[in-house]
Amino acid sequence: MAAVLLSFLVAPIVMIVIVSFWGATEYSIYPAFQFDNYEFLFGSSVTYRVFLNTFKYALITWAFTLVIGFTVAYYLAFEIRSLKWQIALFLLCTIPFWTSNIIRMISWIPFLGRNGLANSTLISWGVIDEPLEWLLFSDFSVILAFVHLYTLFMVVPIFNTMMRIDRALIEAARDQGASAWQSLTHVIIPLCKPGIMIGTIFVTTLVMGDFITVRFMSGSQRANVGRLISNDINLLQYPSASATAVVLLITVLIVIGLLLRLVDIRKEL
Amino acid sequence: MTSVPKIRYSRRSLLKTGGAALAASALPAPMVWGQSIRDITLRQFGTGVSNLNEVATKVKEDLGITLEMTALDTDSVTQRAATQPDSFDIADIEYFVCKKVWPSGNLQAMDASRITNYDKIVGIFRDGKLTPESTIAQGTAPHTVGFVEGPGGTEFVNNESGWMTLIPTIYNADTLGIRPDLIGRPIESWSELLNSEFAGKASILDISSIGIMDMAMVCEAMGEIQYGDKGNMTRDEIDRTIAIFTEAKQNGQFRAFWKTFDESVNLMASGEVVIQSMWSPAITAVRSRGIPCVYQPLREGYRSWGGGIGLSANLSGMELDAAYDYINWYLSGWVGGFLMRQGYYSAVPETSKDFMSENEWGYWFEGKESTDDITSPFGDKLAGAGEVRDGGSFYDRMGAVACWNSVMEENQYMVRKWNEFIAA
Structure with missing residues (x-):
């Protein structure tokens, strides 16, 4: 186990950190120990804007996936009584995952386009006269795709914790005269915290590390940190890509660190 | 439906052929002259x-x-x-x-x-x-x-x-591709790419070394910048070029940027974009779907x-x-x-x-009106009889080249500015 972690996790990260201090020419990289890459990264206002944008995507996506994911999980866990149906419906949620997530994402493009299904339907209903431009190649379409792609990562852990809540607790709450809302906020949500936290970690890390969704759904017009890295790689600027990757890694670790302080997952599990 | 016959390799036959291959590579026969x-x-x-x-x-x-x-x-x-x-x-x-x-x-x-x-x-x-x-x-x-x-x-x-x-x-x-049916008027200059008439319907390619050239053609056509050499810009020229396009981007001039051939075809064919940087086979691909698309010759010349x-x-x-x-x-x-x-x-x-047939030679090289259908080597119909190639003859087109793709001395600086443009 230690050997696997060492060779497939620790060693690559160490390599990235080392290369982030190297230099690059047009078509090659050379070993060095210089801070140029970091200097340029922290010296450019674009970096801060892009990091801010990355956080914005993560935060908004998190809020939507949480609300939708919690609702779905709640329905599955508490409204559906038979275990057979619970399993059947849960599997139904996973069906979209049988196709590649790039395909699921790209299929939004013709749907949301200027002459796409969404616009032509709205026009035929008389809701709008002109096609809505912001449906595609905008922050809206990026976040829509993120929510679509990652909600399941919220559903699964929340559903899992909900299934383990002792039903007697909810009955006890009802016997004590708690309304449905009160038992939700005072009993169910607190007991679901570990599931919510795991889902949150999944969604945040996936969104912060993404580059392809942002590229396709924004028509290359928006940027997040992942895109900065992928641009550098395409232009053979590996050291600069590594430096950005290191900063992103540290940022994500800080975020996760903060999240873990809110809930002690290990104890709750 | 045809069924693919299953080929079974027995362990023995693999060993045999593998062994032979091994022997052949380990003991090369000295017969180079006989080859x-x-x-x-x-x-x-x-x-x-x-x-x-x-x-x-x-x-x-x-x-x-x-x-x-x-x-x-x-x-x-x-x-x-x-x-x-x-x-x-x-x-x-x-x-x-x-x-x-x-x-x-x-x-x-x-x-x-x-x-x-x-x-x-x-x-x-x-x-x-x-x-x-x-x-x-x-x-x-x-x-x-x-x-x-x-x-x-x-x-x-x-x-x-x-x-x-x-x-x-x-x-x-190369030049700009346009959708004549959606534009409805003649396009004659590179500067049209930033014309506010096409706000939200323009695109440029997101490949820095080529994109910067298209940008330069536009800025020069607008009369905003006079370049010493578009293929070898100074830092100042790069800054000013990117600034003009960043402003246009923030004003919503562009629908999207494209990086691959397919993306450029889809943007144009779906009508998301009506004017954009394009490559010649991409125009062909749009046309073979029956959608009008023109590789528009422009008065400032070609890249x-x-x-x-x-x-x-x-x-x-x-x-x-x-x-x-x-x-x-x-x-x-x-x-x-x-x-x-x-x-x-x-x-x-x-x-x-x-x-090539006389018709093909006339159409593609001499810029003459075609006398019959023009088809690609893959069998797609590209033009009917009586059509003329966009831009005309070989000498008209290659004679109007304004600038060649290039690598600048300030390439790394340009790449960084390009990244900023995309992120802006």
Whole structure:
């Protein structure tokens, strides 16, 4: 186990950190120990804007996936009584995952386009006269795709914790005269915290590390940190890509660190 | 439905053939002189534009040489030519890449006296002039990186020294693509790309080295910037160019940026975009879906590019001879005809004439009205009778080149600014 972690996790990260201090020419990289890459990264206002944008995507996506994911999980866990149906419906949620997530994402493009299904339907209903431009190649379409792609990562852990809540607790709450809302906020949500936290970690890390969704759904017009890295790689600027990757890694670790302080997952599990 | 017969390899047969292969590679028979050119395999790599399987099939048929093709994107092509000299025999690269690749010493100069059709190669690749009266465009014009002083030469020379870096294979003049049905008026200048009339319906390609040139064509056409050399901008020129486009981007001029060929086709075909930087086969692809699309000639001229094949420094003996045979075959006409019927140009157009019908030659090269349907080599109908090629004849189009794709001295600075533009 230690050997696997060492060779497939620790060693690559160490390599990235080392290369982030190297230099690059047009078509090659050379070993060095210089801070140029970091200097340029922290010296450019674009970096801060892009990091801010990355956080914005993560935060908004998190809020939507949480609300939708919690609702779905709640329905599955508490409204559906038979275990057979619970399993059947849960599997139904996973069906979209049988196709590649790039395909699921790209299929939004013709749907949301200027002459796409969404616009032509709205026009035929008389809701709008002109096609809505912001449906595609905008922050809206990026976040829509993120929510679509990652909600399941919220559903699964929340559903899992909900299934383990002792039903007697909810009955006890009802016997004590708690309304449905009160038992939700005072009993169910607190007991679901570990599931919510795991889902949150999944969604945040996936969104912060993404580059392809942002590229396709924004028509290359928006940027997040992942895109900065992928641009550098395409232009053979590996050291600069590594430096950005290191900063992103540290940022994500800080975020996760903060999240873990809110809930002690290990104890709750 | 046909069923694929299952082939079963028994462990024994694998062992047997594997063992034989092992023995063959471990104990090479000393029979190199007995080897004929028909047994030779050449490994070629390049971009998808000219790495066509049809070429490999045809060369096998005509010469017996086996050509193994690898298609990569522009950036990976540069990387491989510069860093993995053992992985190829023939490099199919763009002229502007020469500046990056030649110093690595991975390619060897070619002896022009061994190229049968050398004298018929278009002037652009020899002295830089299409016709004796032509002026030479800005950027990395192919002839400036086309020759070195001798067999081991490392410096480019500005004359026909007899030692070539690349043999030109394919080239074209690029301009903006438009949807005439959605625009409904004539488009004559590069500056239209930033015309607010097309706000939210314009696009530019997100490949920095080419995109910056298109930007420069636009800024110059608008009268905003006068460039010393668009192919070799100063930092100040780069800053001002990017600033103009960043402002346009923030005002919502662009619908999207594209990076791959397919993206540009889809943007145009779906009507998301009505004016954008485009490549000639992409126009063809849109048209073959029955959607009107024009490769619009503009008064400021074209941005041009050219590719060629270079020989690996590792080639020698029989393989080198085979490579020369391959190059001579390449220029002898069949490939040229194949490429020209897709809208590209061949380095030796006159040999290609024999491999095209009179109608095709008239349409693609001479800019004449077609007398019958024009179809691509793959069978798609590209134009009907009575149509004229956008931009006209070879001399009209290649004679109006304003600038060649290039690598700037300030390339790294430009790339960083480009990243900022995308993120802005």
